[in-house]
Amino acid sequence: QKTITNFFTQALFSFMVYCTVRRLCQKELTELKTWSPRINTTDQKILTHEGEDEMVDMAERFQLRFSELLPERYSNLTFKFRHTATQRTEASAHYFTTGLFGRYTANHVWYPQALDKDPILRFYKLCDKWRHEVDDNPNSLNELAKFKKTNDAVEMTKRVSRRLGLDEVLPYNDVHSMYIACTFETAWTPRIPSPWCSLFTKEDLEVLEYSEDLKYFWVDGYGYEINYKQACPAIGDMIQHLTNTTLPKAVFYFTHSGTLLKVLSFLNLYNDNKKLTADNFRQNKDRKWRVSKIDVFGTNLAFILYRCGDGDKVLTMHQERPVTLPGCPQGELCPLSRILELYGNSVHSCKFNEMCAYSVPS
Known part of the structure; x- marks a missing residue:
């Protein structure tokens, strides 16, 4: 490319x-x-100066909205940060933590060893079938x-x-x-x-x-099943953190456009329920799948867990705005039990290695 x-x-x-x-x-x-x-x-x-500022500002906005969840004092027990082995995601993580904790503390945030082919943050790098067939x-x-x-x-x-x-x-x-x-x-x-x-x-x-x-x-989207079905490890990781009652309280991943679009498709968001083709441009003027809106620079997807009297519930945010996952109550927090109903089977039956195995045609 x-x-x-x-x-x-x-x-x-x-x-x-x-x-x-x-x-x-x-x-x-x-x-x-x-x-x-x-x-x-x-x-x-590499991350531009505009991107650096965007990460700082975004972190400050998240902290303002969720001040109890995101305290200004850093602890590697409370917070978990992870990025891929690229300059732009590493820098994004650094400037995001700068927005949360300030310049000095951001230099002392702990990260696990970054991987180029991260099974959660960049799962498609490990999917031979998608690489060859798509x-x-x-x-x-x-x-x-x-x-x-x-x-x-x-x-x-x-x-x-x-x-x-x-x-x-x-x-x-x-x-x-x-x-x-x-x-x-x-x-x-x-x-x-x-x-x-x-x-x-x-x-x-x-x-x-x-x-x-x-x-x-x-x-990356709904065109081929393998595009989004391979995102099951990432969704499984999300569910694991939502159902985990122990620390950390806040998990932040810094990944790539290819990951986000596949995850959005796995969640059935922005699905027009028809294929985008060369000959239906005029019929799709009001389409939901519009990359200039759903996958801009600094795109972010967040799942926030609320402990409520009538059960745990989840707020899903995309581009810092609440979105309703298909199958969840419109305009309300989605019960965690409903999230598990919607995606649990796909996660439990996630056979990533099997679905991504590629056999060279004879």
Whole structure:
């Protein structure tokens, strides 16, 4: 897969090659012609300063909401933190703990040995069947490939090309590179408009957004059963902590987009109950599966246990907002007993090694 730096380089190359003296706006044209990437190859896949601040702020908000559960004094008996063997999750954990305990204490938080192929935080790295049949399989992107050739996608590339004053139509992938530059730069520096964003209308962005949703629907979401069924170890770990009456009181995991999307799908959240395909873009304008909302930078999923007089109950939060798990009472805390009914069988029958075993076709 291309890195974000590759995307930026390709976007700039495409613009410089195709751009002519014809243009709609001199100011925007100048900004694009003088644009240069704000990062370099050494910065790829690391947490940005914006991400650092986001983790600190998020921790402070959680602590404000759940002050009894999240005291400012750190104890490795009360708190459990865990991240994968990547700089961005390690840094996310560090800055999150900074928000909870302050800079000094954050430097003394204990973490277990980080694993690249963590069976809970990155279970898909251990799932050979998913890797061969989905992640590394070009057929998984068939719907995306078909969508790029639809009238909606072709017309979008024509509009962008006309906006640039071009005599020929930009390839879809070049326009997509510009879209990626727009989205990432907006996330990194929201107060500084990205010149790439000026190329797109709302209609254009809806088309490009759908292409992203198609990709992740089939690779990480409801497209294939193996995508979400393999998340059973992570759900089992969550249930184990909810039913454990001993310490720690608070458990925080720092993981990846691929994990969160599979877990959300296992929980049956944001399920439109129909496949996203190349030919139903217009019918899916109000879809629930919208990665730009459910899997943004800093995406978080929380399960908070309440000891109530009529039994233990669970508040589920996604993006710091309460969500109702399908099968739970709408707008209420979900009884822990109901959580066990909904997911207990899948967890108890979780045969991860068996479902993820891959046999090379003869």
